[in-house]
Amino acid sequence: MLYDIRGMNEECGVFGVFGHIEASHLAYYGLHSLQHRGQEGTGIVTADGERLHAKRGLGLVTEVFDETSLDALTGNHAIGHVRYSTAGGNTLENVQPLHFKSLTGDLAMAHNGNLVNANELKHMLEAEGAIFQTTSDTEVVAHLIKRSRGNSLKERIADSLARLVGAFAFLFLTEDALYVGVDVHGLRPLSLGQTEDGAYVFASETCAFDVVGATYVRDVEPGELLMVTNEGITSERFSEAAVRAMCSMEYIYFSRPDSIIDGINVHTARKAMGKKMFEEAPVEADVVTGVPDSSISAAIGYAEASGIPYEMGLIKNRYVGRTFIQPSQELRERGVKMKLSALRGVVNGKRVIMVDDSIVRGTTSRRIVTLLREAGATEVHVRITSPPIKHPCYYGIDTSTKEELIAATKSIEEIREEIGADSLAFLTLDGTVEAIDRPFEGALRGQCAACFTGLYPTELAELVTETKA
Numbered sequence: 001m002l003y004d005i006r007g008m009n010e011e012c013g014v015f016g017v018f019g020h021i022e023a024s025h026l027a028y029y030g031l032h033s034l035q036h037r038g039q040e041g042t043g044i045v046t047a048d049g050e051r052l053h054a055k056r057g058l059g060l061v062t063e064v065f066d067e068t069s070l071d072a073l074t075g076n077h078a079i080g081h082v083r084y085s086t087a088g089g090n091t092l093e094n095v096q097p098l099h100f101k102s103l104t105g106d107l108a109m110a111h112n113g114n115l116v117n118a119n120e121l122k123h124m125l126e127a128e129g130a131i132f133q134t135t136s137d138t139e140v141v142a143h144l145i146k147r148s149r150g151n152s153l154k155e156r157i158a159d160s161l162a163r164l165v166g167a168f169a170f171l172f173l174t175e176d177a178l179y180v181g182v183d184v185h186g187l188r189p190l191s192l193g194q195t196e197d198g199a200y201v202f203a204s205e206t207c208a209f210d211v212v213g214a215t216y217v218r219d220v221e222p223g224e225l226l227m228v229t230n231e232g233i234t235s236e237r238f239s240e241a242a243v244r245a246m247c248s249m250e251y252i253y254f255s256r257p258d259s260i261i262d263g264i265n266v267h268t269a270r271k272a273m274g275k276k277m278f279e280e281a282p283v284e285a286d287v288v289t290g291v292p293d294s295s296i297s298a299a300i301g302y303a304e305a306s307g308i309p310y311e312m313g314l315i316k317n318r319y320v321g322r323t324f325i326q327p328s329q330e331l332r333e334r335g336v337k338m339k340l341s342a343l344r345g346v347v348n349g350k351r352v353i354m355v356d357d358s359i360v361r362g363t364t365s366r367r368i369v370t371l372l373r374e375a376g377a378t379e380v381h382v383r384i385t386s387p388p389i390k391h392p393c394y395y396g397i398d399t400s401t402k403e404e405l406i407a408a409t410k411s412i413e414e415i416r417e418e419i420g421a422d423s424l425a426f427l428t429l430d431g432t433v434e435a436i437d438r439p440f441e442g443a444l445r446g447q448c449a450a451c452f453t454g455l456y457p458t459e460l461a462e463l464v465t466e467t468k469a
Contacts, residue, residue: 012037012038012081012082012083012084012096012111012112012204012396013031013034013035013037013038013081013082013112013203013204013205014034014079014080014081014110014111014112014169014171014190014202014203014204015027015030015031015034015079015080015081015201015202015203015204015208016078016079016080016110016171016173016178016180016200016201016202016203017030017077017078017079017199017200017201017202017212018076018077018178018199018200018201018228019076019077019198019199019200019228019230020076020077020195020197020199020201021076023046023073023075023076023077023078023199024044024046024070024071024073024074024075024078025070026078026199026201026212027044027046027078027079027080028044028061028065028070028080029208029211029212030080030201030203030208030211030212031044031061031080031081031082031208032061032062032211033205033207033208033210033211033256034082034203034204034205034207034208035060035061035082036254036256037082037084037112037204037205037254038081038082038083038084039060039082039084040058040059040083040084041056041057041058041059041064041082041083041092041094041095041096042056042057042059042060042061042064042065042080042081042082042083042095043055043056043057043064043080043081043095043096043097043110044056044065044070044073044078044079044080044097045073045078045079045080045097045099045108045173046073046074046075046077046078047075047076047077047078047108047173047174047175047176048074048075048076048077048175049075049076049175049176050175051106051175052075052099052106052108052173052174052175053072053073053074053075054073054097054099054108055069055072055073056092056095056096056097057092057095058091058092058095061082076199077173077176077178078173079097079108079109079110079171079172079173079178080097080110081095081096081097081110081111081112083095083096093133093134093135094134094135094136096109096110096111096136096138097109097110097171097173098110098134098136098138098139098142100142102146105153105174105175106174106175107142107145107153107172107173107174108172108173108174109138109141109142109170109171109172109173110138110170110171111136111137111138111141111168111169111170111171112168112169112188112190112204112396113166113167113168113169113183113187113188113395113396114137114166114167114168114394114395114396114397115137115140115141115164115165115166115167115168116165116166116394116395116458116460117164117165117166118137118140118166121140121144121163121164122137122140125140125143125144125147128147130143130147141160141161141164141170144159144160144163145157145160148160153174153177153179154179154225154227154236157172157179157181157225157238158181158225158236158238159238161181161183161225161238161239162238162239164183165458165459166183166187166394166395166458167183167185167187167188167247167395167396168181168182168183168187168188169181169182169183169188169189169190169204169220170182171202176229176230177227177228177229178200178202178227178228178229179225179226179227179228180192180202180220180225180226180227180228181220181224181225181226181238182220182221182222182223182224183222183223184222184223184239184240184241184242185222185241185242185243185244185245185448185457185458186219186221186222186241186244186245186246186262187245187246187247187395187396187448187457188204188247188395188396189204189205189219189246189247189250189255189261189262190202190203190204190219190220191203191204191205191206191209191216191217191218191219191220191260192216192217192218192219192220192226193206193209193214193215193216193217194214194215194217195212195213195214195215196213196215199214200228200233201214202220205255205256205259205261206259206260206261207255207256207258207259210258216260219262219263221241222241222242222244223237223238223239223240223241223242224236224237224238224241225237225238242457243457244446244447245446245447245448245457246261246262246438246446246447246448247395247396247397247447247448248386248432248436248447248448248449248451248452249393249397249451250266251264251266251269251270251436251447252270252273252294252357252358252385252386252432253294253295253357253358254294257270257293257294257296257297262438264436264437264438266297267297269435269436269437270294270295270297270298270301270357270385271297271298271300271301271304272301272434272435272436272437273298273301273385273386273427273431273432273435273436274297274298274299274300274301274302274303274304274305274355274385275301275302275304275305275435276385276427276431276432276434276435277298277301277302277355277383277385277425277427277431278301278302278305278306279305279431280425280427280428280431281383281425282306283353283381283383283423284351285308285350285351285352285353285379285381286308286309286350286351286352287308287309287310287311287313287346287347287350287351287352287353288302288303288306288308288309288310288311288352288353288355289310289311289312289313289314289346289347289352289353289354289355290310290314290354290355290356291314291340291354291355291356291357291368292314292315292316292340293316294357295355295356295357295385298355298357298385299355302353302355302383306353308353311343311346311347312343312346313342313343313346313347313352313354313372313375314340314341314342314343314354314368314371314372315340315341315342315343316339316340317338317339317340317341340368340371341371342371342372342374342375342377343375344375344376347372347375347376347377348375348376348377349376349378350376350377350378351377351378351379351381352372352377352379352380352381353381353382353383354368354369354372354380354381354382354383354421355383355384355385356368356382356383356384356385357384357385357386358384358386358389359384359388359389359406359407359415359419359426360389360404360405360406361404361405361406362406362415362418362419365382365419365421366418366419366420369382369419369420369421370420373420379422380420380421380422381421381422381423381424382416382419382421382423382424382425383424383425383427384424384425384426384427385427385432385435386426386427386432386452387426387427387428387429387432387449387452388407388412388415388426388452389405389407389408389451389452390402390405390407390408390451390452390454391405391408391450391451391452391453391454392404392405392451393450393451394456394460395448395450397451406418412424412425412426429449429452429453432449432452433447433449
């Protein structure tokens, strides 16, 4: 999927390390491997046992940090963040990790997800005298921790996390400890790993472990709070786990194909989606091609199941500047030809099956179909390896209103006409669930599919999206 010109984007990724002599450098490499989860801002905070050191900036990881700035971030512990902004605004004050100073000690925090009761909590806190410095819902948690009556910081964090509704994977860093918590449904992924020399690492995706030389240990459980100190790691629950509801979009396109999300390899799941897509919607054609990057695995699966050869019919230009990694719809549309090219030698005179992972607004799909036709494709059959997205997401994905979603107002045939395809089919929800192969847990089947079904795993508090992380 083209993360940067699409209508749906993940908001961020987090990385943490405890007990490594080059903590800031590990955080840098970990964040670089998570860059696909957010390209607008990044930050690292380190701890040396006595104080915290922070650097944040707008831009890519390689633009914000260099060897000098990383060397200045001293200490054996670190947390980092890459950010994709939504209505919260792409300003430096919202770039994480957020760093708070108080008489009782410093606290830095990084958050992946979105809190649906953030505004309700913010209004309550403001009535009690709290003053907010950012438009990020993450800051709400800092005020909750400060006002908690828990005897220890761990108790105050646990008390605060228990009051949150929504999706979150939190990292908290003090001068000498790292705290890690995940929401009760496990909507956002977070994994624990360990390096050969015993340092603990945490990441939104396991692909970050590979680059820093860490071994995957396990996922952080829903409702679990971990505390890491020089004495080791301890675990307790801040809340009983609810029905497991991992975000389906992590498997469909957010995560890198080399990541393992909740025990399932992303490439394997996507390839299975492509095979299931062929079972549900076969069509005669000459070549199968996928929209880079996240649809490649599914396209290979469709090709294998159908016997139709897979070809690289679309090429992604990886050297376009960050101007085209912005969230505005205008730049998404203008950026398609800058980011993507069709190979005339592959598609000219051919009936093409274009496999993609989703259709949000339809604009990008229409332009890609046009690219293929301009390159000489005689037919373009579009196969989407997810169900139609009909409902907004409130858990950390940039689709806040139904009006943004073409499938919410148009039939499949109307969408086909809108994008100019010869045929169009979406993978069924049953097919998606079967391909991902997660354990069934009640009506949610172990994963969140609210954007397809409108069945949300949490109660939806007063929803005002202006405070997204």
